[in-house]
Amino acid sequence: xxxxxxxxxxxxxxxxxxxxxxxxxxxxxxxxxxxxxxxxxxxxxxxxxxxxxxxxxxxxxxxxxxxxxxxxxxxxxxxxxxxxxxxxxxxxxxxxxxxxxxxxxxxxxxxxxxxxxxxxxxxxxxxxxxxxxxxxxxxxxxxxxxxxxxxxxxxx
Amino acid sequence: xxxxxxxxxxxxxxxxxxxxxxxxxxxxxxxxxxxxxxxxxxxxxxxxxxxxxxxxxxxxxxxxxxxxxxxxxxxxxxxxxxxxxxxxxxxxxxxxxxxxxxxxxxxxxxxxxxxxxxxxxxxxxxxxxxxxxxxxxxxxxxxxxxxxxxxxxxxxxxxxxxxxxxxxxxxxxxxxxxxxxxxxxxxxxxxxxxxxxxxxxxxxxxxxxxxxxxxxxxxxxxxxxxxxxxxxxxxxxxxxxxxxxxxxxxxxxxxxxxxxxxxxxxxxxxxxxxxxxxxxxxxxxxxxxx
Ligand SMILES: Cc1cc2nc3c(=O)[nH]c(=O)nc-3n(C[C@H](O)[C@H](O)[C@H](O)COP(=O)(O)OP(=O)(O)OC[C@H]3O[C@@H](n4cnc5c(N)ncnc54)[C@H](O)[C@@H]3O)c2cc1C
Numbered sequence: 001x002x003x004x005x006x007x008x009x010x011x012x013x014x015x016x017x018x019x020x021x022x023x024x025x026x027x028x029x030x031x032x033x034x035x036x037x038x039x040x041x042x043x044x045x046x047x048x049x050x051x052x053x054x055x056x057x058x059x060x061x062x063x064x065x066x067x068x069x070x071x072x073x074x075x076x077x078x079x080x081x082x083x084x085x086x087x088x089x090x091x092x093x094x095x096x097x098x099x100x101x102x103x104x105x106x107x108x109x110x111x112x113x114x115x116x117x118x119x120x121x122x123x124x125x126x127x128x129x130x131x132x133x134x135x136x137x138x139x140x141x142x143x144x145x146x147x148x149x150x151x152x153x154x155x156x
Numbered sequence: 157x158x159x160x161x162x163x164x165x166x167x168x169x170x171x172x173x174x175x176x177x178x179x180x181x182x183x184x185x186x187x188x189x190x191x192x193x194x195x196x197x198x199x200x201x202x203x204x205x206x207x208x209x210x211x212x213x214x215x216x217x218x219x220x221x222x223x224x225x226x227x228x229x230x231x232x233x234x235x236x237x238x239x240x241x242x243x244x245x246x247x248x249x250x251x252x253x254x255x256x257x258x259x260x261x262x263x264x265x266x267x268x269x270x271x272x273x274x275x276x277x278x279x280x281x282x283x284x285x286x287x288x289x290x291x292x293x294x295x296x297x298x299x300x301x302x303x304x305x306x307x308x309x310x311x312x313x314x315x316x317x318x319x320x321x322x323x324x325x326x327x328x329x330x331x332x333x334x335x336x337x338x339x340x341x342x343x344x345x346x347x348x349x350x351x352x353x354x355x356x357x358x359x360x361x362x363x364x365x366x367x368x369x370x371x372x373x374x375x376x377x378x379x380x381x382x383x384x385x386x387x388x389x390x391x392x393x394x395x396x397x398x399x400x401x402x403x404x405x406x407x408x409x410x411x412x413x414x415x416x417x418x419x420x421x422x423x424x425x426x427x428x429x430x431x432x433x434x435x436x437x438x439x440x441x442x443x444x445x446x
Contacts, residue, residue, distance in 0.1 A: 063349065073347040076355045080364060101352045141385075142357040146345045150379040151288035151318040153246045 006031050006107065013054045013107070014080045015131055023124055030113035036060075036100035042083070043094045049086035051108045055079055058104025062096040071097065075139070085132055087111035169210045169267050176412045179218050179263030180207075184256050185238060191322050193246075194289060195254040196230065199239040199262065206237035207264065210271030211296030212403060212431045216411045217241060218263030219252035226408040226426070227253075228293035229267065233300060239264065242292035242324070268411040270431045272297040272401060277373030281309040283365065283395075285386045287316045287358055287378025291324045293403055293430075294377045298328075302336045311338045312365045316358025316382070318345050339366060358382065362389040369394035377403045384441050387434045400434035 006028040010016050016024055036042065042053070042060060059078040063071040074096070077083050083106070086094050092111065118125030182199035189195050201207065207215075209229050218224040231240025245254045256262055274282070274297040282301060286294055301308055313332065317323045323342060333340040341361050343354040359382070372395050376383045383402045390400050404425050409417040413427035420440050423429065
């Protein structure tokens with residue numbers, strides 16, 4: 001197996017498509033590859049949001065703990081998706097638990113490092129922010145659809 | 157081309173009964189519980205004449221003394237001769253139908269309505285987008301494609317259900333994925349911790365599904381809001397509006413375009429539909445007052 005550097009693999013992820021290679025190289029300085037086993041917890045609700053993840057392979061479930069015990073999965077992300085926006089928005093705390101449901105490979109970015117690079121160069125910050133806003137917009141739309149409970153029985 | 161059309165031809169649907177308002181009598185041969193609230197009934201005609209239909213057509217199904225409702229045919233158009241209906245128990249008539257015991261009879265009028273015309277997608281890629289009970293009306297079209305698999309390009313089935321327990325025809329989904337060259341992706345709106353599959357709205361599967369939009373025909377069935385956002389997402393990917401076919405399920409009574417119950421502006425959905433192209437439906441679907 002050939003080991004490919006992050007500067008080679010990052011441009012293949014949809015999040016970075018269309019990014020200037022120099023910017024990718026700059027941001028790769030904040031990144032490392034990670035591997036998660038099935039059921040491994042990535043982060044927990046309320047913990048400081050210290051990372052941002054690009055999923056390369058596998059699947060991660062976002063879940064909310066229930067008062068009655070246990071938890072419900074409210075969303076999943078998989079290859080080509082990103083995990084986490086709380087690293088970008090104060091007070092930088094996770095709103096959900098995240099857990100790998102299968103063997104998963106991802107790129108983890110150090111949030112403080114990423115924020116510093118975004119602040120130092122507004123063009124970089126804007127490019128990152130517009131991508132994240134696009135993802136948030138899509139997820140908000142999907143969440144609203146699910147709130148409608150369209151497959152439930154409509155009461156007359 | 158003629159050869160292709162002949163090869164994929166479907167059985168010619170029966171014209172509705174001589175008097176389309178008079179039901180034929182069918183006996184319940186088998187009942188199967190598919191999910192918590194959904195059952196499949198297999199029916200045989202007392203007069204011995206099997207009912208031929210095109211995928212996407214429906215019948216008006218009658219529980220004697222209770223009422224009559226439109227229900228799509230969910231069985232194989234090339235199948236055994238038994239008429240299959242998959243029914244979700246949501247109210248008076250559907251409750252009576254799903255609880256009809258084996259050997260008892262129901263009334264059947266039809267088949268009615270336009271079909272999916274799935275043979276028109278031959279030669280290209282096919283995408284089925286399904287929500288909830290919508291898998292029942294699409295099942296005959298999927299079975300047709302499975303039977304003529306070599307005449308289609310990539311075939312993708314994107315299916316959204318409410319929870320893992322509401323997933324319909326789970327053994328079929330597995331068989332289509334494992335043995336029939338169909339790329340099946342299932343997602344649910346909510347799931348317990350133990351679920352290993354996807355959670356999210358079905359439209360989120362569209363941007364990454366493997367099909368060539370320029371040679372794709374899409375068949376979409378589910379609640380109206382889900383169909384509309386799926387059709388828009390398909391169009392965003394470049395699928396032509398007239399190649400996006402949707403099944404519009406509005407309240408229906410006569411089934412033959414007389415009573416006006418199912419009227420959607422200039423359309424009588426029981427005869428002009430239920431399956432129509434998004435090119436015709438889009439202006440009507442975005443108007444809540446219609
Ligand atoms: C062309 C066509 C094909 C159909 N195919 C099928 C099918 O294959 N299988 C199937 O189970 N149903 C199908 N339906 C829907 C089915 O006809 C209705 O569920 C049925 O008419 C409800 O009658 P009811 O007397 O049991 O309930 P009602 O007493 O009329 O209604 C009970 C409750 O259910 C709600 N309801 C009614 N219709 C629906 C619906 N479509 N979806 C969700 N909630 C509803 C009502 O708002 C009401 O609150 C189809 C409808 C059409 C128009």
